[in-house]
Amino acid sequence: MRSRIRQHRATRRPAIRDGGLVLSPHWQLWIAENLLRGVAPEVLIAGLVEDGVPALRASREVHTVAASGALAAGHALARRARQLELVAAIDREVRALSASPRDVPRIAPPSADELFETYLCTSTPVLITGLMTDWPALARWSPAYFKERLGDVAVVVTSGRESDLDYDRNYTRHLETTTMARFADRVAASGETNDFYMVSNNRNLEASALLPLLDDVVIPTDYLDPDRLQGCVSLWFGPKGTLTPLHHDTTSVLFCQIYGKKSFRLLPPQETSLLVGARDYYASTADLREGAPVKEIVVSAGEALFLPVGWWHEVRSLEPSISLSFTNFRRPNRFDWYKPGSP
Ligand SMILES: O=C(O)CCC(=O)C(=O)O
Structure with missing residues (x-):
């Protein structure tokens, strides 16, 4: 006792x-x-x-x-918290019955119904291979191509990240405007570093100058609504060694890897109580209890990871890397109220 x-x-x-x-x-x-x-x-x-x-x-x-x-008021809340802990525990035990609980399934492109019914509605991440075989971007995109095609375009990036432990949450303190040519040269010349990275929050695809890049992309219109691209597609471009710290989004994401490789560590939303240090949308893998049911997967060029809303993810680039992430699904995809890390 x-x-x-x-x-x-x-x-x-x-x-x-x-x-x-x-x-x-x-x-x-x-x-x-x-x-x-x-x-x-x-x-x-x-x-x-x-x-x-x-x-x-x-x-x-x-x-x-x-x-x-x-204390009487606290009793009702404590009972509710115990119920939620039990829900998380039953979910954990059932998931652990899987033959490979740590794996993310790899599948050929599913129909839209299968993607939504089997993966979105059951909150199961899935790696889709062969979705991007007809994307010109796969053969073309690289730091050199970005420099040659869009070298003069002004872009916003994050820089000076290594001097700030909380660089992702504080990204507004690390904004830098440069040209695509200068940034592409920096990526090509650098070794492994987390000091600079063009991230989703830099919103470069919301300015029309980079939109021609999307001509190299074949939007999978069964899953995504091409009329809602504005604000729903993000460009990630950086050297080997970038680390996007453990966080969750308030939308599901179709993460498409175009150049280089990235590794993902994933934790289900139901396990949020394991992240004692979670604040806002962020947590740290250092907070993770040993034995926490983390899934790990490497996403290579030409592969797409479907990540259902709320899943915690930490992303590390294993090579110089270019990725696009989409949120304009043909299913409701705004869960702004989801803030389990709020005080
Ligand atoms: O590629 C990355 O560094 C992070 C990607 C990510 O967190 C996302 O697309 O939600």
């Missing part, structure tokens, strides 16, 4: 005032949290006594917290 008690180190010993015991707020929180976790009052009283609080006083404190209105 004691193992269910969350151990708090008291910052100071309980203080005695006016002849009555008034425990520090730290201790009161300890009592309240453990009562909400279902620990019996007697166990908490015994814990306090063990720490030197006289038995009568310990009993009075525990029973006062137990009878408080705030």
Whole structure:
């Protein structure tokens, strides 16, 4: 039973005032949290006594917290949290029954119905091979091609990322305007680095100057609505070594790799409670408990990863890389309210 008690180190010993015991707020929180976790009052009283609080006083404190209105309100929320934890646990156990729980299935292009019914509606990531065989971009795109075709175009990139641990969340502090020629040269000349990267948030495809690039792309119109490209397609261009930290989006994404390779680490939305350090849309793989059901996959040029909304993903480029990501699905795809990392 004691193992269910969350151990708090008291910052100071309980203080005695006016002849009555008034425990520090730290201790009161300890009592309240453990009562909400279902620990019996007697166990908490015994814990306090063990720490030197006289038995009568310990009993009075525990029973006062137990009878408080705030705790009654907390009980309903704690019950709801326990239900959600159980839902996550059953989901985890059922997924673990899969013959290869860590794998992302690799399939030939599914019909739109199959993509939406089998993968979107069950929240299952899937790697689609052969979707892009007729894209001219596959044969053409490279840093040299971008320089030659669009060298004079002004682009926005992120730079100076390595001096900031929180570079992705703080991307507005790292904006730099350059030309496509200068950026392509930088990518071609650099070795492995995470210091500069053209990312989705740079919104370069929202300016008309880069739109001719989309002439090299054959939009899979069964899945995506070609009339809703504006604001729904993003360009990622950078050297080997870029790292997009663990985060989730509020849309599903069709991630198309055109040049180079990237590795993905994926964690289902149901496992968000494993990411104790999650803030806003971001978390860190350093937060991941050992044994967390992370899926890993390498996406090579010509392959597309369908990532259902809410899945946490961390993305590392294994080579100089160019990718496009699309969100204009022919199914509702705005889940802006989904913010499990909010305080
Ligand atoms: O390619 C990357 O670095 C990140 C891609 C990503 O996070 C996305 O498309 O949602």
